[in-house]
Amino acid sequence: xxxxxxxxxxxxxxxxxxxxxxxxxxxxxxxxxxxxxxxxxxxxxxxxxxxxxxxxxxxxxxxxxxxxxxxxxxxxxxxxxxxxxxxxxxxxxxxxxxxxxxxxxxxxxxxxxxxxxxxxxxxxxxxxxxxxxxxxxxxxxxxxxxxxxxxxxxxxxxxxxxxxxxxxxxxxxxxxxxxxxxxxxxxxxxxxxxxxxxxxxxxxxxxxxxxxxxxxxxxxxxxx
Amino acid sequence: xxxxxxxxxxxxxxxxxxxxxxxxxxxxxxxxxxxxxxxxxxxxxxxxxxxxxxxxxxxxxxxxxxxxxxxxxxxxxxxxxxxxxxxxxxxxxxxxxxxxxxxxxxxxxxxxxxxxxxxxxxxxxxxxxxxxxxxxxxxxxxxxxxxxxxxxxxxxxxxxxxxxxxxxxxxxxxxxxxxxxxxxxxxxxxxxxxxxxxxxxxxxxxxxxxxxxxxxxxxxxxxx
DNA sequence: GTCTATAGAGAGATAGAC
DNA sequence: GTCTATCTCTCTATAGAC
Numbered sequence: 001x002x003x004x005x006x007x008x009x010x011x012x013x014x015x016x017x018x019x020x021x022x023x024x025x026x027x028x029x030x031x032x033x034x035x036x037x038x039x040x041x042x043x044x045x046x047x048x049x050x051x052x053x054x055x056x057x058x059x060x061x062x063x064x065x066x067x068x069x070x071x072x073x074x075x076x077x078x079x080x081x082x083x084x085x086x087x088x089x090x091x092x093x094x095x096x097x098x099x100x101x102x103x104x105x106x107x108x109x110x111x112x113x114x115x116x117x118x119x120x121x122x123x124x125x126x127x128x129x130x131x132x133x134x135x136x137x138x139x140x141x142x143x144x145x146x147x148x149x150x151x152x153x154x155x156x157x158x159x160x161x162x163x164x165x166x167x168x169x170x171x172x173x174x175x176x177x178x179x180x181x182x183x184x185x186x187x188x189x190x191x192x193x194x195x196x197x198x199x200x201x202x203x204x205x206x207x208x209x210x211x212x213x214x215x216x217x218x219x220x221x222x223x224x
Numbered sequence: 225x226x227x228x229x230x231x232x233x234x235x236x237x238x239x240x241x242x243x244x245x246x247x248x249x250x251x252x253x254x255x256x257x258x259x260x261x262x263x264x265x266x267x268x269x270x271x272x273x274x275x276x277x278x279x280x281x282x283x284x285x286x287x288x289x290x291x292x293x294x295x296x297x298x299x300x301x302x303x304x305x306x307x308x309x310x311x312x313x314x315x316x317x318x319x320x321x322x323x324x325x326x327x328x329x330x331x332x333x334x335x336x337x338x339x340x341x342x343x344x345x346x347x348x349x350x351x352x353x354x355x356x357x358x359x360x361x362x363x364x365x366x367x368x369x370x371x372x373x374x375x376x377x378x379x380x381x382x383x384x385x386x387x388x389x390x391x392x393x394x395x396x397x398x399x400x401x402x403x404x405x406x407x408x409x410x411x412x413x414x415x416x417x418x419x420x421x422x423x424x425x426x427x428x429x430x431x432x433x434x435x436x437x438x439x440x441x442x443x444x445x446x447x448x
Numbered sequence: 449g450t451c452t453a454t455a456g457a458g459a460g461a462t463a464g465a466c
Numbered sequence: 467g468t469c470t471a472t473c474t475c476t477c478t479a480t481a482g483a484c
Contacts, residue, residue: 042267173401187359
């Protein structure tokens with residue numbers, strides 16, 4: 001019964017247990033995010049998550065009840081991160097700056113929380129069964145709202161005509177690619193790790209590409 | 225012992241058994257591609273693949289030995305599809321046409337073989353352990369070769385300056401997104417399926433975006 | 449609140465009949 | 467060459483001591 005919610009036991013005598021609790025929850029969630037990202041829901045084992053969190057396996061069940069519930073908690077964490085940066089896109093903003101800021105925030109998320117991105121990608125790839133509601137309600141509404149902002153800019157001649165929803169798909173695809181497909185990128189480039197500098201370089205490149213699509217590129221005088 | 229190669233039993237008396245064999249192999253591979261795509265390597269079960277292929281479970285082991293070997297066979301199929309279309313990019317070609325043809329071929333692959341794309345994505349997402357050699361040898365070489373073609377076009381002023389490898393990452397990300405993240409796209413758009421027409425529309429949109437990045441857009445007179 | 453020990457289910461693999 | 471029946475192992479989940 002994946003739908004039953006596990007009881008939240010709260011220490012009633014003092015603040016120490018609460019602190020222990022919060023620390024344990026944070027450790028478990030961080031470990032779970034990594035393990036789910038690396039091996040998927042089915043490949044992940046509670047034993048491996050417990051080991052990485054430095055706790056006995058039974059404690060995971062004490063805090064989260066089931067593997068399923070732990071997974072949903074990790075996903076919930078991820079979704080928040082996924083949505084936040086899009087707030088840069090608002091009617092009053094300067095189109096070029098707003099879009100560049102959004103791309104920057106998405107690339108930062110790819111760099112700093114690659115596991116979160118991978119958990120999300122894995123969930124979509126396998127049918128998104130746990131977040132169907134989120135996608136068809138929250139995200140759908142948000143995209144419609146933000147696409148309307150782009151359409152407004154286009155109508156005002158402040159941005160070149162594009163399909164505004166496809167434009168978001170493009171940004172998501174390009175930025176998340178640097179988290180989700182990092183292994184491929186590293187191996188093709190022959191690098192052991194993508195450094196902070198590599199990310200700065202690719203962020204500039206992605207930003208340039210996206211702004212060119214929107215007809216907003218700062219003029220470099222290098223055109224054909 | 226995932227490295228041991230399962231014996232290939234070949235019928236010696238007549239052609240019928242060979243035909244049965246080929247049919248069985250094709251059925252198993254098609255079923256496996258779908259099941260691995262939908263649930264990942266660990267989530268997939270031999271029982272489910274067998275059911276979808278219309279064969280008893282033991283036959284899968286007869287033909288492929290282990291689940292691991294079956295998975296590698298599916299991956300091998302996929303990689304060929306993955307590489308083929310890039311041949312459009314060659315020095316003698318017209319840049320705009322070559323790039324548009326490549327994008328078109330990748331979008332067709334996303335439309336016609338979404339499971340193959342998902343199996344590949346899933347493999348990369350989880351560390352690419354089965355195709356490290358492919359990525360760091362075959363693919364690396366190919367990308368260097370094709371990036372050199374783009375760099376040549378840029379040097380000749382036939383294309384706007386871009387990082388040629390990041391340009392390929394961009395094309396891969398954008399096109400494969402329509403296979404790998406199709407659930408998200410469908411739910412955000414409120415569509416039950418992406419039709420042939422939807423794909424034609426998005427292919428045009430992706431092509432336009434990519435050509436704008438390369439400074440090769442057929443002039444539409446709509447610029448800002 | 450925490451942990452050890454174990455029950456119970458499910459999946460990969462195979463023996464052996466046909 | 468094909469299939470049924472089964473073995474064995476791994477993993478989730480929990481009971482119960484502390």
